[in-house]
Every structure is written in C-alpha cells, then in structure tokens.
Amino acid sequence: MKPCPEHEETLWLDVCGELDPNERPAWEKHLEVCENCRREREYLALMLQTVRVNTPSPILSREETLALASSIARKLREERKETWWRKRLFGIPNSLVPALTAACILIVALGWFSMKGLRSPSSMTHLNSEERILAKDLDIIRNLDMLEEMDTLQRLVQVVDNGNIPSTTKQN
Amino acid sequence: MKDEELIARAQEDDQWAIEEFVCRYHQKAYAIAYYISGDREEAEDLTQEAFLRVFRNIKKFRGDSSFYTWFYRIVVNTCLDGRRRRRRWEQIFSRPGEREERTKEVPEEQPDMGKASNPMDALSGKQLNLEVRKALMTLPERQRIAFQLKVFHGMSIREIAHVMGSAEGTVKSQLFRAIHSLRTALKDWVGGQEEARI
Numbered sequence: 001m002k003p004c005p006e007h008e009e010t011l012w013l014d015v016c017g018e019l020d021p022n023e024r025p026a027w028e029k030h031l032e033v034c035e036n037c038r039r040e041r042e043y044l045a046l047m048l049q050t051v052r053v054n055t056p057s058p059i060l061s062r063e064e065t066l067a068l069a070s071s072i073a074r075k076l077r078e079e080r081k082e083t084w085w086r087k088r089l090f091g092i093p094n095s096l097v098p099a100l101t102a103a104c105i106l107i108v109a110l111g112w113f114s115m116k117g118l119r120s121p122s123s124m125t126h127l128n129s130e131e132r133i134l135a136k137d138l139d140i141i142r143n144l145d146m147l148e149e150m151d152t153l154q155r156l157v158q159v160v161d162n163g164n165i166p167s168t169t170k171q172n
Numbered sequence: 173m174k175d176e177e178l179i180a181r182a183q184e185d186d187q188w189a190i191e192e193f194v195c196r197y198h199q200k201a202y203a204i205a206y207y208i209s210g211d212r213e214e215a216e217d218l219t220q221e222a223f224l225r226v227f228r229n230i231k232k233f234r235g236d237s238s239f240y241t242w243f244y245r246i247v248v249n250t251c252l253d254g255r256r257r258r259r260r261w262e263q264i265f266s267r268p269g270e271r272e273e274r275t276k277e278v279p280e281e282q283p284d285m286g287k288a289s290n291p292m293d294a295l296s297g298k299q300l301n302l303e304v305r306k307a308l309m310t311l312p313e314r315q316r317i318a319f320q321l322k323v324f325h326g327m328s329i330r331e332i333a334h335v336m337g338s339a340e341g342t343v344k345s346q347l348f349r350a351i352h353s354l355r356t357a358l359k360d361w362v363g364g365q366e367e368a369r370i
Contacts, residue, residue, distance in 0.1 A: 012347075012351055016329075016347065018329055044351065047351075047354065047355060048323055048351075050300070050304065050358065050362050051304050051307075051308070051354065051358075052324065054297075054301045054304040054305075055207075055301075055305065055324070057199065057202075057203040057206075057324065058202060058203060058206045058212065058215070059199065060198060060199070060216070064216075065194075065195055066195075068198060068216070068219065069190075069191040069195055069198070071220060072190065072191075072194055072220060072223045072224060072227070073190050073191050073194075075220075075224060076190065076227055076228075077187075079228075080185070
C-alpha cells in the first residue's frame with residue numbers, strides 16, 4: 001500500500017511537524033477519504049517514535065561532566081595566559097606571527113648573501129692563478145685615478161730633492 | 173540563573189559561568205558528537221573541542237541569531253571537522269580491511285534488563301535497539317545529522333539549515349531520504365511491533 005504520490009511531501013512534512021497550517025485543512029480532508037495515506041502517516045509516526053525510543057541519548061556521568069567542565073575552563077585559562085604573554089612580549093596579534101617570521105628569515109638570508117658578496121673581492125687566497133690576475137687587473141682599473149696623480153707626486157718629490165725649498169725657510 | 177545572563181557572564185570570562193554553561197549544555201553537544209562519531213571517547217574529545225570553540229568565539233556572538241542555533245552550528249561543524257580529520261588519518265595509516273570494519277561499527281548501548289517484563293522482551297528490545305542504531309549509522313553523514321537534529325533535538329527545518337549551513341530545500345531532501353531509508357531498513361521491525369500490538 002503506497003500513499004498518493006502527489007501527497008507524499010505533505011505526508012512526511014506532517015509527520016515531521018513541519019506542515020504549513022494553511023495546507024492542513026485540505027490535507028485532513030484528504031486523509032478522511034484516503035486510507036493509504038492515513039495508514040502511511042500512522043506507520044511513519046510509529047517508526048519515528050520507535051527510533052526515538054530505541055536511540056536513547058548517551059549520558060555522561062556527574063564525575064565525567066565535572067571533569068569535562070573543569071578541563072575546558074583550565075584549557076581556556078591556559079590559552080588566555082599564553083595570549084597575554086605573547087601580547088606583552090611582542091605587542092603583535094597572533095595572526096601576524098607567521099608573516100613576521102617569514103620576513104625575519106628573508107632579512108637573515110639577504111644579510112648572509114650580502115656579507116658573502118662583501119667578503120669575496122678582498123680575500124684572494126681561495127682564487128686560482130687566472131682569477132688572481134683578473135682580480136689584480138681589476139684593482140689597477142679601480143686605482144687608475146691614483147695612477148693619474150702619480151705624475152704630480154713625482155714632480156713634488158723632484159722639487160723637494162733639488163732643494164727648491166720655499167723662501168721663508170731660507171730667510172730663517 | 174537565566175541562559176541570557178549566563179551567556180553574558182561567560183562573555184566576560186567568568187569561570188563559574190563557563191563551567192555552569194558546560195554542565196547545562198554538554199548533554200546536547202555530547203549526543204550530537206556521539207551519533208556523528210559513533211564512539212564514546214571520540215565524542216568526548218569532540219564535545220570538549222566544540223565547547224572550547226564556543227568560548228573562544230563567544231565574545232563575537234552579538235545576538236543577531238538564536239544562541240542555540242549558533243551553539244549547535246559550532247558543535248556540528250566541530251564534529252564534521254573532527255570526522256574529516258580522523259578519516260584522513262585513517263586513510264593514511266590503516267589498511268583497507270580495517271577501514272571497512274570501522275565504518276561498519278555501530279554504537280552499542282547495554283539494554284536495561286530490569287525494564288523488560290521478561291527475557292524474551294528484553295532480547296527483542298535489544299535486537300530492535302541494535303537494528304535502529306544500525307539503520308541510523310548506515311545513513312550518509314549529513315542525512316544522519318539532519319535527521320538527528322529534527323527527531324532527537326526537535327529543531328525546525330529552518331534552524332537545521334542554519335546549523336548545517338545548507339539551504340532549506342537541501343535539508344528537506346536530506347530528511348526525506350533519511351526517512352525513506354529508515355522506513356526500508358526497519359519495515360520488518362516496526363510493522364511487526366504494530367501487528368503485535370493489534
């Protein structure tokens with residue numbers, strides 16, 4: 001025995017207590033004349049009752065409940081303490097910690113590579129002969145300005161050596 | 173003390189209010205966790221996690237919706253997250269045979285023999301109890317939750333939709349399918365009882 005297909009949804013909405021009050025009079029009228037729908041309604045109501053009765057809610061004992069409550073309260077206290085400590089130390093919200101850690105790692109890595117770059121030209125001990133020659137050439141090019149001033153320095157030395165001391169010293 | 177006052181005090185980190193709130197509502201949360209997980213210990217862990225989430229976020233609750241649907245929503249989401257995590261863990265670390273066995277597990281309550289008038293009634297009662305549980309546990313997870321919230325917690329379809337984060341139509345169809353499946357699974361048992369009564 002099957003209920004009328006066009007009333008199936010109304011039937012189970014009624015059983016679940018969700019039927020629109022406006023639809024109820026028409027539905028009850030239908031139930032008066034349709035035995036299949038009436039029986040199915042009774043059957044589903046009985047089935048739900050059976051399920052309800054045979055599925056008692058599991059119960060935690062008084063001790064288990066108290067243990068649960070105190071454990072939750074303790075964990076919350078610990079979390080709050082930790083949050084307070086973090087805020088006091090860093091003054092930053094927790095959500096920013098990963099971003100700041102990544103930034104720190106990046107700064108350290110960049111620092112490391114730049115230090116490496118600074119150290120390499122001055123220390124030539126680990127270079128092979130060709131690299132040393134190239135490095136020397138590079139040094140000469142870098143000190144070209146000084147070489148250009150060598151002429152001036154040489155003339156100055158010559159003047160001093162020839163005894164052309166300024167007149168103020170001779171007078172003394 | 174009224175629930176509203178209790179919630180207001182819990183929002184101000186009142187330790188007594190927090191413990192009192194847990195004592196008042198742990199059974200509801202535990203029942204949901206138990207029928208989602210099917211395991212007592214896991215249900216206890218999930219209940220604890222759900223309450224921690226509730227209290228971590230209780231200050232954000234502004235009272236725009238009902239506190240209970242907000243609370244149930246957190247409990248259901250915590251349980252679903254917990255189950256998902258556990259399934260992922262099991263997929264990684266257990267063998268296929270073990271996994272199938274675990275999914276077929278049915279939570280079993282010891283029947284109270286004192287309630288039945290004779291041992292035969294107790295036996296058939298226990299069997300019916302087991303059949304109902306088995307039928308419930310074979311329902312897909314979301315159908316089972318919708319059915320549980322409707323039948324055991326007396327929620328309306330609108331509230332269930334809010335708790336589960338689904339459309340009302342989706343919840344309706346989940347309930348409809350759940351009732352159909354249970355009807356098929358329990359037809360011998362419920363029909364038999366009815367006949368016996370007549």
